[in-house]
Amino acid sequence: MKERITYVDSAKGLSILMIALGHITKLANPVDNWMSSFKVSIFYIISGFLMCYTGSVRKRSFGEFTTKILKNLGIPYLAFSIMGIFFKTICISLKHKPSDLVFETFERYLYDSLFLKGVNSMWFIPTLFIGEIIFYWIKRSPKLVKLLYAAAGVFAIKLSDIINTAFSPGGIFELQPGDLYDNIIRLSNAVCKGFSAAWFLGAGYIIYLYYRKIKDQRVKLVTGVILSAANLVLSQINTGVDFNQMDEGKYPYMFYICGIIGSVGAIMLLDVLSSYINLSFFDYWGKNSLIMMCTHTVLGVRTVAYEGWSKVAFIPETAGLGYICACLVVLAILLMIEYSMTEIINTYLPFLTGKSRPAKTGL
Numbered sequence: 001m002k003e004r005i006t007y008v009d010s011a012k013g014l015s016i017l018m019i020a021l022g023h024i025t026k027l028a029n030p031v032d033n034w035m036s037s038f039k040v041s042i043f044y045i046i047s048g049f050l051m052c053y054t055g056s057v058r059k060r061s062f063g064e065f066t067t068k069i070l071k072n073l074g075i076p077y078l079a080f081s082i083m084g085i086f087f088k089t090i091c092i093s094l095k096h097k098p099s100d101l102v103f104e105t106f107e108r109y110l111y112d113s114l115f116l117k118g119v120n121s122m123w124f125i126p127t128l129f130i131g132e133i134i135f136y137w138i139k140r141s142p143k144l145v146k147l148l149y150a151a152a153g154v155f156a157i158k159l160s161d162i163i164n165t166a167f168s169p170g171g172i173f174e175l176q177p178g179d180l181y182d183n184i185i186r187l188s189n190a191v192c193k194g195f196s197a198a199w200f201l202g203a204g205y206i207i208y209l210y211y212r213k214i215k216d217q218r219v220k221l222v223t224g225v226i227l228s229a230a231n232l233v234l235s236q237i238n239t240g241v242d243f244n245q246m247d248e249g250k251y252p253y254m255f256y257i258c259g260i261i262g263s264v265g266a267i268m269l270l271d272v273l274s275s276y277i278n279l280s281f282f283d284y285w286g287k288n289s290l291i292m293m294c295t296h297t298v299l300g301v302r303t304v305a306y307e308g309w310s311k312v313a314f315i316p317e318t319a320g321l322g323y324i325c326a327c328l329v330v331l332a333i334l335l336m337i338e339y340s341m342t343e344i345i346n347t348y349l350p351f352l353t354g355k356s357r358p359a360k361t362g363l
Contacts, residue, residue, distance in 0.1 A: 004287075005053065007271040008046055010279040013286030014266060015043045016293060020334060023121065023302050024327045029319035030236055037235035037255075038262030040124070040243040043289075044131065044197050045263045048204020049211075051132075057139045057205075069132055075354040077118070077125045080294035084119035085109045087299055115183045116190035120297035123190070123244055125290075130194025135201040146202075153199030154256055157246045160192035189246060196243075203260055211264075217272050224268030231262035285335075288342045290353055295341055296334060305334040 018039035025032050051057050056065065089106040109119050116126035138149050166173050167184050175181040214220060238254035240247055248255035273279060285292065296302050309315065309330050316323040345352055 006279060006283060007267065007274045008049060008053075009286035010270045010274060010282035011042060011046050011263075011267050011286065012289045013279075013282035013284065014270065015039055015046070016285055016289040017282070017331070019121070020292065020296050020302070021327060021331050023297055024306055024330050024334070025324075027317075027319040027323060028239070029324060031324050033239050033241075034232055034235045034262075036241040036243075037231060037238065037258035038266070041200050041259030042263035042266060043124075044128070044200035045204035045207065045260070046267070047128065047132070048135070048201040048206075049208040049267075051135070051201065052205045052208040053212075057136055062136065065136055066133065069129055071354045073125050073129045073354075076290055076294055076352060077113075077122065077129075079352045080122060080298055081113040081119055084122065084294075084298035085113060088119070091300070111179065111183055112186065115186035117186040118190075121293055122298055123193075124293055126190050127193040127197050130191060131197025131201050134195060134198035135205070138198060138202060139205070149199070150202070153195060153202070154253075156192050156195035156199065157248055158252075159195070160189050160246055163188040163192070193243070193246065199256075200259060204263075207260075207264060211267075217275060220268045221272045224265045224272065227261040227265030228269060229265075231258050231265055234258050235262070288346070291342050291345055292338050296338060299341075301334055301337050301341070305330050305337065309333055 018035040022032060022035055022039060056068070060068070085106060088109050089102060092105045093102045111117075112119055113122075116130075117123055118126060138146060141149075164185055165171050167175050167181060167188075169176065175184070234254055235241075235258055238249040238251045238258060241249040241255055241258075270279065270282070309326070313326070313329075315326045315330075346355075350356070
């Protein structure tokens with residue numbers, strides 16, 4: 001088994017921290033614009049990095065490959081989906097809501113899970129699973145297919161609009177609003193996001209082939225600064241990006257440009273920094289990113305942190321430095337709760353994340 005790469009885990013940690021902060025902020029602001037431009041794509045690109053580094057696609061048969069990712073992603077998705085469905089339903093029941101609303105809540109989250117939309121932030125898991133399966137076959141395909149996918153993959157999100165329109169009232173496969181229509185849309189969106197994820201996975205795979213050849217830290221530093229600065233500027237132009245909502249922003253082509261340069265820039269800077277300072281904070285959250293993805297919105301941790309802080313302190317109602325600082329405090333509270341949950345899961349309930357024995361814990 002190959003050793004873990006510190007800067008890779010740190011990049012995953014940066015990703016999940018930006019995702020969590022993005023779930024806390026409620027007002028449009030420059031920081032959100034910057035984070036949204038690459039906070040999800042960097043996770044996919046890192047996954048592509050690791051596929052290249054470990055040779056998992058090249059060495060494993062399809063059965064072996066699928067079994068591994070089913071264990072790593074399928075088990076957590078099933079376990080935390082069940083927990084999330086019942087948690088959401090119980091919360092509605094404890095509010096003394098009508099029984100029909102309690103049932104609707106249970107049904108909605110059940111369908112979200114079954115048709116791969118996922119409970120809250122858990123949409124990411126089936127998307128990654130689908131993306132890895134697609135990339136496995138693309139990697140084994142002829143060069144022409146790879147080239148066609150490199151071009152066609154950027155239209156995966158647009159494909160979801162076409163499918164949704166086809167099944168909407170007035171479309172060629174017109175369906176009336178209801179469970180059947182909603183479930184088809186849930187599933188088609190998940191699959192299309194998976195196709196988009198596969199594109200970024202492929203980009204990460206190819207980038208690592210060249211990145212591993214760069215040995216000069218000065219080159220990484222200068223390039224990382226230039227790419228990050230360029231992404232910072234472009235992200236303020238292409239606003240409104242939201243991978244989960246399949247929104248590529250005002251200028252869709254920038255969605256892919258920013259996704260790549262923002263990710264590679266951050267990876268390069270973290271790689272350089274890892275040679276000089278301890279990145280254990282980011283490293284820890286990177287190694288435990290799956291747990292945080294499955295709990296911070298699914299089990300209400302984000303809400304507890306945000307609402308709790310808003311009751312004892314002031315959260316500005318306008319976007320600005322004060323608002324961002326307040327949201328960072330909420331993130332700190334969320335991380336304290338998440339740390340306790342992560343340690344408990346790793347120590348006593350490792351099977352929830354597909355592990356057969358306790359994981360190494362602690363910052």
